[in-house]
Amino acid sequence: MTFPEALEQKKSAIDRLIEEHLRKEEGYASLLIEAVNYSLRVGGKRIRPILLTEANRLFAGEVMPEAGTLAVALEMIHTYSLVHDDLPAMDNDALRRGHPTTHAKYGEAMGILAGDALLNEAVEVAFSAVLSAEDNERTCKAAAMLFNKAGIGGMVGGQSADVLAEKRNEFIEEEKLNFIYENKTQALIEASVMCGAMLAPKASKEDVRALGRAASCIGMAFQIRDDILDVTGDEKSLGKPIGSDERNGKSTYVTFAGEEGAKKRIRELTDEACGIVSRYTGEDDFLIELFRFLAIRDI
Amino acid sequence: MTFPEALEQKKSAIDRLIEEHLRKEEGYASLLIEAVNYSLRVGGKRIRPILLTEANRLFAGEVMPEAGTLAVALEMIHTYSLVHDDLPAMDNDALRRGHPTTHAKYGEAMGILAGDALLNEAVEVAFSAVLSAEDNERTCKAAAMLFNKAGIGGMVGGQSADVLAEKRNEFIEEEKLNFIYENKTQALIEASVMCGAMLAPKASKEDVRALGRAASCIGMAFQIRDDILDVTGDEKSLGKPIGSDERNGKSTYVTFAGEEGAKKRIRELTDEACGIVSRYTGEDDFLIELFRFLAIRDI
Numbered sequence: 001m002t003f004p005e006a007l008e009q010k011k012s013a014i015d016r017l018i019e020e021h022l023r024k025e026e027g028y029a030s031l032l033i034e035a036v037n038y039s040l041r042v043g044g045k046r047i048r049p050i051l052l053t054e055a056n057r058l059f060a061g062e063v064m065p066e067a068g069t070l071a072v073a074l075e076m077i078h079t080y081s082l083v084h085d086d087l088p089a090m091d092n093d094a095l096r097r098g099h100p101t102t103h104a105k106y107g108e109a110m111g112i113l114a115g116d117a118l119l120n121e122a123v124e125v126a127f128s129a130v131l132s133a134e135d136n137e138r139t140c141k142a143a144a145m146l147f148n149k150a151g152i153g154g155m156v157g158g159q160s161a162d163v164l165a166e167k168r169n170e171f172i173e174e175e176k177l178n179f180i181y182e183n184k185t186q187a188l189i190e191a192s193v194m195c196g197a198m199l200a201p202k203a204s205k206e207d208v209r210a211l212g213r214a215a216s217c218i219g220m221a222f223q224i225r226d227d228i229l230d231v232t233g234d235e236k237s238l239g240k241p242i243g244s245d246e247r248n249g250k251s252t253y254v255t256f257a258g259e260e261g262a263k264k265r266i267r268e269l270t271d272e273a274c275g276i277v278s279r280y281t282g283e284d285d286f287l288i289e290l291f292r293f294l295a296i297r298d299i
Numbered sequence: 300m301t302f303p304e305a306l307e308q309k310k311s312a313i314d315r316l317i318e319e320h321l322r323k324e325e326g327y328a329s330l331l332i333e334a335v336n337y338s339l340r341v342g343g344k345r346i347r348p349i350l351l352t353e354a355n356r357l358f359a360g361e362v363m364p365e366a367g368t369l370a371v372a373l374e375m376i377h378t379y380s381l382v383h384d385d386l387p388a389m390d391n392d393a394l395r396r397g398h399p400t401t402h403a404k405y406g407e408a409m410g411i412l413a414g415d416a417l418l419n420e421a422v423e424v425a426f427s428a429v430l431s432a433e434d435n436e437r438t439c440k441a442a443a444m445l446f447n448k449a450g451i452g453g454m455v456g457g458q459s460a461d462v463l464a465e466k467r468n469e470f471i472e473e474e475k476l477n478f479i480y481e482n483k484t485q486a487l488i489e490a491s492v493m494c495g496a497m498l499a500p501k502a503s504k505e506d507v508r509a510l511g512r513a514a515s516c517i518g519m520a521f522q523i524r525d526d527i528l529d530v531t532g533d534e535k536s537l538g539k540p541i542g543s544d545e546r547n548g549k550s551t552y553v554t555f556a557g558e559e560g561a562k563k564r565i566r567e568l569t570d571e572a573c574g575i576v577s578r579y580t581g582e583d584d585f586l587i588e589l590f591r592f593l594a595i596r597d598i
Contacts, residue, residue, distance in 0.1 A: 028478045029456035031463060036451070088388075089407035108388035109462045112411065113455060116383060119415065120450035123422050127443035136435055144426035151419035152335070156412060157328035163408045164330060179327045217384060 001291045009048075010286075014046040014053070014071060021072045021125055035106040035114035036121065039083050040076065043097035047294065049075045049191040054287050055196030055211055058280050059203040066139050067199050069129035070146065073122040074192055077150050080118035081159070087111055090163060123147075135201065142198040149191035158183025172251045179251075185226075186219030193218075210276050214291075217273040221266045221295045227252035228262055270295040302588045306349075309585075313345040313352070313370060320371045320424055323586065327333035334405040334413035335420065338382050339375065342396035346593065347491040348374045352511055353586050354495030357579050358502040365438050366498050373491055376449045379417035380458070386410055389462060422446075434500065441497040448490035452530040457482025471550045482551070484525075485518030492517075506579070513575040513590075520568040520594045523561050526551035530558060569594040 001009070018040055025034045034040040049071035056067035084161040086101040087108065094104040103111025133139035148154060162180045165172050172180070193215035197203040203211075231254055232246045245252050254262050274288045281288060300308070317339055324333045348370035355366035385392040385400040386407065392401040402410025425442040432438035447453060461479045464471050471479070492514035496502040502510075529544045530553055544551050553561050573587045580587060 023451060027456075028460040029451060029482075031460035032456060032480055033451060080415075084411055087411060089386075089411060107466065109466060110459065112383055112386060112388060113459050113462065116379075116414070116418065117451050117455045117459075119418055120446060120455060123446045124443070124450055127439065127446065130429075130439055131436075131443065136439065137430070140426065140429055140435065140439065144423065144430065147419060147422045147426065151333060151423055152322060152328060152416050156416045156419060157326075157331060160331035160412050160416075162410065163328040163412065167408060176327055183328075244309065 002252055003286070003293065006286055007010070007290070010054070014049045014075070017049075017068050017072050018075060021069075021121075023261060026071050031106065031110065032113055032117055035102055035110050038105065039079050039102045039118065042099045044075065044079065046075060046206075047072060048078050048188060050151075050290065051189065051192040051215070051287075052058055054195040054290065055193040055215075057196075057213075058200050058277075059197055059200030059207065064199055066129045066133040066142075069125060069132075070093070070139075070143060070195055070199070073125040073129065073143070073193045074146060074188075074195070076118045076122035076125065077155075078188060080115040080122070081150075081155060083111060083115040083118065085159070085249070087115075103114070138201070142195045144197050145198065146191050149187040154183050154187035158187065166248070166250065169249065174256050176258070177251060180293050181220060181223045182216075182253060185223040186216055188220060189219035190215040207280070214273040214276040215298070217269040217276075218291050218294055221269040221273070223261050224253045224266050224269075225295060227254045228259060228266075230254075231259060266295050302585070302592065304591070305585055309349050309353070310345045313348045313374070316348075316367050316371050317374060320368075330405065331407065331412055331416055334401055334409050335416050337404065338378050338401045338413055338417060341398045343374065343378065344514045345374060347377050347487060347516070349589065350491040350514065350586075351495040353589065354492040354514075355498050356495075357510075357576075357586060358496055358506065359474060363498055365428045365432040365441075366495055368424060368431075369438075369442060369494055369498070372424040372428065372442070373445060373487075373494070375417045375421035375424065376445070377487060379421070380449075382410060382414040382417065384458070386414075398561050402528075421504075433551030437500070438498060444497065445490050450487040453482050453486035453490070457484070457486065459475050465547065465549065468548065470548075472556050475539045476550060476552070476555070479576065480519060480522045481515075484517055484522040488518035488521060489514040509575050513572040516568040516572040516575075517590050517593055520565045520572070523552045523565050523568075524594060524596060525566075526553045527558060527561055528551075529553075 022037045022040065023033045025037065052071045052074055053067050054061045057063050082096065083102045085091050086096060087103055093101055095101065100174065102114050126146065130136055130139045130143055150156065158180050161176065162184055165176070190212055194208055194212045195210045197211045227245065230252070232244055233242045235242050257265060270291055273291050277287050277291065321336050321339065322332045324336065350402050351370045351373055352362045352366050356362050375455055381395065382401045384390050385395060386402055391399055394400065405413065425445070429435055429438045429442055449455065457479050460475065464475070489511055493507055493511045496507045496510045513565050526544065529541055529551070530566065532541045534541055554566070556564060569590055576586050
């Protein structure tokens with residue numbers, strides 16, 4: 001099987017798992033449920049849940065049921081953050097991946113509530129994973145770590161610094177830019193991989209730490225790639241306009257290192273991440289191919 | 300000690316617990332943390348966490364540490380829902396309890412993110428309660444139930460039906476009104492009491508069910524009282540304008556049953572709740588006094 005075929009297969013497996021966790025669109029809250037399901041279905045690449053399940057497979061041999069369930073919770077967390085990011089008071093985006101954003105389709109109030117419902121749903125799914133797991137405590141620690149990285153000390157914290165700088169139209173110095181990257185994007189990608197490893201009884205604390213380091217490299221490379229795509233990407237395949245960072249006077253990694261410097265940094269980060277993971281992968285190198293794919297992606 | 304003194308003492312105990320769980324307002328996310336802390340500090344009556352800890356005390360003799368921690372998580376859930384309810388795209392309120400609402404003080408984007416951060420923080424606090432509890436599984440089940448009642452099958456679901464009817468300016472028939480009351484308000488009050496009981500090893504499933512029934516009566520009485528206060532309340536002590544339901548053409552329990560009918564229903568519900576709880580309270584009747592206070596409150 002080629003890498004794109006394998007990736008597509010794993011994406012379909014995640015899509016099926018997500019479908020199993022969707023609620024029926026019925027009753028007085030049916031429009032909210034419809035907005036939640038729409039947000040979860042519309043065009044996600046499922047990178048984070050694939051990272052979680054593949055990191056889990058690396059140590060557990062096959063994907064543990066609780067890893068599949070927490071992967072769904074993780075995608076719900078990621079999706080809620082996109083739904084709220086797109087709101088008029090935030091990035092005010094009407095399109096994402098070529099489709100109307102949730103608030104554009106269902107109205108602003110429903111956009112807020114659908115995001116809230118998605119985060120709450122992620123919690124409910126995570127608790128169900130803990131309660132049905134063979135090892136409750138191990139699963140609980142992995143789930144708690146996910147939400148730590150999604151919260152004030154991670155994703156939401158990074159997002160707040162980003163939004164605030166944008167609203168105030170302020171120049172972001174390099175130290176703050178690193179803070180935003182490490183928290184807004186990298187934290188949840190790091191959490192994905194660490195969570196998958198933590199769930200496997202075979203993975204030691206050192207293993208989890210090593211995988212976490214690899215994932216933080218990939219998370220940073222992923223974000224820098226985003227910056228490059230905003231300069232050189234193809235609007236049609238990206239499904240969004242390019243050049244918006246420069247138009248908005250927004251400093252990015254490219255501002256500080258230039259396009260070549262940014263590409264070099266991505267190569268270094270990817271090499272480090274792949275070097276770490278290759279110590280574990282043996283024959284199965286899907287995760288390494290995925291890391292390299294994320295670093296050179298065009299979408 | 301009189302009831303108002305006891306209530307004030309218990310409120311102070313909850314306030315102290317909340318303070319222990321606040322983050323320092325520092326670093327690049329400091330404004331977000333400030334908005335979160337402001338939202339949690341500003342004037343809450345702490346009814347839900349008091350219900351949780353008092354229901355726990357009823358069965359455990361004294362308040363268990365995990366009950367205190369989950370009470371903080373519960374107040375964070377309640378607070379996030381208020382912060383998002385107040386947003387311009389929702390109820391558009393600039394004042395709550397006589398103070399500027401979170402978005403009025405920190406801007407709309409920060410209002411959205413502070414709500415998100417509060418819900419995520421509630422999850423982190425809940426997981427910390429589970430991981431430090433003596434009985435992980437029991438605590439996990441109690442925490443999971445809280446988030447179930449806060450989610451699509453509870454508070455957010457009820458809120459979505461309410462907001463949608465208001466945006467569409469549609470007349471709410473009695474069945475839908477009951478759905479909204481049961482989910483938007485009653486579900487989390489029910490969860491408060493049930494959670495406190497569930498945490499105590501001594502409480503049987505029947506005990507939890509009985510307390511849940513009592514709490515759902517009180518939750519409904521609480522909501523009907525809100526409707527009456529909107530007609531007859533004192534703007535100054537309420538800290539918000541009255542008559543807004545009628546001005547907005549919003550149907551409430553008073554619309555269907557009249558003011559006298561609504562008062563009668565509150566008495567019936569309160570009597571049922573107190574009857575159930577009196578089987579457990581013995582000498583200590585704080586919970587019964589609290590129920591009666593909630594039913595006749597002026598604020």
